[in-house]
Amino acid sequence: MQVHLVDGTYELFRHFFAVPSHVTDDGREVGAVRAAVGSVLRMLEEGATHLAVATDHVIESFRNEMWPGYKDGSGIDPALLAQFGLFEEVLEAAGITTLVMVEHEADDGLGAMAKVAAADDRVERVWICTPDKDLAQCVGGKVVQMDRRKGTVIDAAGVIEKYGVAPESIPDWLALVGDSADGFPGLSGWGARSAATVLRKFGHIEDIPYDAPMWALKVRSAGTLSATLRDNRADALLFKRLATLELDAPVPDTVDALRWTGPRRELAELAAGLDAPGLAGRASALAAARNA
Structure with missing residues (x-):
């Protein structure tokens, strides 16, 4: 069927x-x-x-x-x-x-x-x-x-x-990148490529370490991105909730x-x-x- x-x-x-x-x-x-x-x-x-x-x-x-x-x-x-x-x-x-x-x-x-x-x-x-x-x-x-x-x-x-991520990470990816069609902005500086690179390793926002050196990844402006995520994690989790069906x-x-x-x-x-x-x-x- x-x-x-x-x-x-x-x-x-x-x-x-x-x-x-x-x-x-x-x-x-x-x-x-x-x-x-x-x-x-x-x-x-x-x-x-x-x-x-x-x-x-x-x-x-x-x-x-x-x-x-x-x-x-x-x-x-x-x-x-x-x-x-x-x-x-x-x-x-x-x-x-x-x-x-x-x-x-x-x-x-x-x-x-x-x-x-x-x-x-x-x-x-x-x-x-x-x-x-x-x-x-x-x-x-x-x-x-x-x-x-x-x-x-x-x-x-x-x-x-x-998208660069597995299906189960799509809500996390959208939360970081933003979704203009749905009306939430994502986090400043986080683009499709950087979000995909980090999420491919950690899977979900909740599992991304606060400190960029712990990522052990080659990501442009990793320090800035990690600081943005640390300071705006509540928004990121809210955006993930919005993106989760x-x-x-x-x-x-x-x-x-x-x-x-x-x-x-x-x-x-x-x-x-x-x-x-x-x-x-x-x-x-x-x-x-x-x-x-």
Whole structure:
């Protein structure tokens, strides 16, 4: 069994900027929803059987209470933000399991569902479909990360090749380097290369010695970096907490819930309202072919 887990928020953003605008007669911008739902249906048409899409019902999460600069919805185009709820509604009408995150983020939902899937002996491969570097921490064993736009797949060795650290050190690496997309700055002076070099040896921030001579590594400005880490260790651990996915986010407790069996009746009306009746036709034709 193959399990496909899709970053719905990323898909909606990607298609919003990639496809032409489409405004319905009642004034709604729906271009991104039409394209993103069509893209997920294409995965089913290409053979996916057990699939879920994780979404951010709202941009804010529990992490906003931990760090005031954490990402929120303030910079998102209102025409895109208005499509979030509609996207979820159409996905659910298409019969696609939708992991709607409210207190958590879509990334947490993907990580939690990947954990459930990987623990199932029937599952051979778990495909996390997103280029988001946060999800690299989940890679390993059955779990791989796919960038559908580029057509690339990375396993644990690929994570090391790309970031310089093992998957389990990704939250530490992000904490030191920072993540502008999520809104935390990292530590001054720490770059991708220096962080990777130190973490390859020590694994986690908590295990990095305070004094640079104890590192026994060739790292430029090691003394300055160690002093920065020593003086800002609390911030570093907070950033690591922000970057660490919550694997107890609310998701189904079995992959059986992800098996696609066909659309619901209401998809036809919703698709017509999007000026995209073909979405319902595609879903119904696929369901008929699978049940033949």
